[in-house]
Amino acid sequence: MTGYFKNFPTTSYANTAAVDLTRRVVIDDKFRDNPFAFYPYTIKEHDRADTIGLAYYNQSDRAWLVYLSMGIRDPYYDWPVDNEVFEKFVRSKYGSSEEAKQQVLFWRLDWSDADAELTPADFELNIPEPLKKYYEAQYGEGANILSWRRRREDWQSSTNIVATLDIESANGTYTPDERATISTGNTVTANVTIAFANATHAVVENVFGNVETTGVLTGLSSGVTMTVTGLQEMANSIPIDERPFWSPVYAYDFEVESNAQKKFSRLVDERYTGEIEAGLKTKLNT
Numbered sequence: 001m002t003g004y005f006k007n008f009p010t011t012s013y014a015n016t017a018a019v020d021l022t023r024r025v026v027i028d029d030k031f032r033d034n035p036f037a038f039y040p041y042t043i044k045e046h047d048r049a050d051t052i053g054l055a056y057y058n059q060s061d062r063a064w065l066v067y068l069s070m071g072i073r074d075p076y077y078d079w080p081v082d083n084e085v086f087e088k089f090v091r092s093k094y095g096s097s098e099e100a101k102q103q104v105l106f107w108r109l110d111w112s113d114a115d116a117e118l119t120p121a122d123f124e125l126n127i128p129e130p131l132k133k134y135y136e137a138q139y140g141e142g143a144n145i146l147s148w149r150r151r152r153e154d155w156q157s158s159t160n161i162v163a164t165l166d167i168e169s170a171n172g173t174y175t176p177d178e179r180a181t182i183s184t185g186n187t188v189t190a191n192v193t194i195a196f197a198n199a200t201h202a203v204v205e206n207v208f209g210n211v212e213t214t215g216v217l218t219g220l221s222s223g224v225t226m227t228v229t230g231l232q233e234m235a236n237s238i239p240i241d242e243r244p245f246w247s248p249v250y251a252y253d254f255e256v257e258s259n260a261q262k263k264f265s266r267l268v269d270e271r272y273t274g275e276i277e278a279g280l281k282t283k284l285n286t
Helices: 049-057 058-068 083-094 099-104 120-126 128-135 240-245 249-263 270-284
Strands: 009-013 016-020 038-042 103-107 135-139 145-150 161-168 178-184 186-196 203-208 215-218 225-236 244-250 264-268
Touching: 049 058, 083 099, 083 249, 099 240, 099 244, 099 249, 103 145, 103 249, 120 145, 128 135, 128 240, 145 264, 161 186, 178 203, 186 215, 203 225, 240 244, 244 249, 264 270
Parallel strands: none
Antiparallel strands: 009 016, 038 264, 103 244, 135 145, 161 203, 161 225, 178 186, 178 215, 186 203, 215 225
16 A cells, blocks of 8 residues: 555644645546446455455555445455454444344345235235235236235334333433343243333333333343333334334344445456556645
């Protein structure tokens, strides 16, 4: 990367001439909008920007071009990481891998395994009206509907249910976004996430099970308990009959997906590297 920073202007800092690292540049729109200026690249295990630069541009110093091609601003966090670094990242962000595997970040429309198709007659007769929005028509010639299948769209919802509980007899303070259980006697009736709590009310979301109007709300990490005396309010973001169409996205799975997606990127075609480099030099010195 030293070859890249030699193009940066200098500035005075503490009476010393220093490279002005606050400058930012991007690849010109005429290249970014040109479908022939880039080609797909999958980052492999142990790949580094300098090794890719050496392999594809014959210069390891063109690591900067690899980063710009891929839209990477932070070489550490924007680059896909190996399993060891990934696990350290998860532990630092969520406390532990197990906690990350239990924490729900949001809900997503689930159609990955829904390959069955319905005939037009089956669709009209067997799918209730409120659920028809989860299907899309498959057309044949003359705009005739041949069948219906599950809609392939990435709809998201921040939660499935929001409930406001009346509480009393708290013996401490919950941690932010803490997972908790609601129990009646020795029976756990629901698993929830505590979005907010004070001395009189608790707002819970990401509900699995049945929220009862009485019981005990217990924080799984803090151990704090509160007595539930009533259910003041409930909002069904995902109604019960629509729940099978959705799946919770857990923090661990989300981070795995995010890291995997970083592997699929693109590189500038070697034919354009000279022109792009000259353009960046001009921008950095204006």
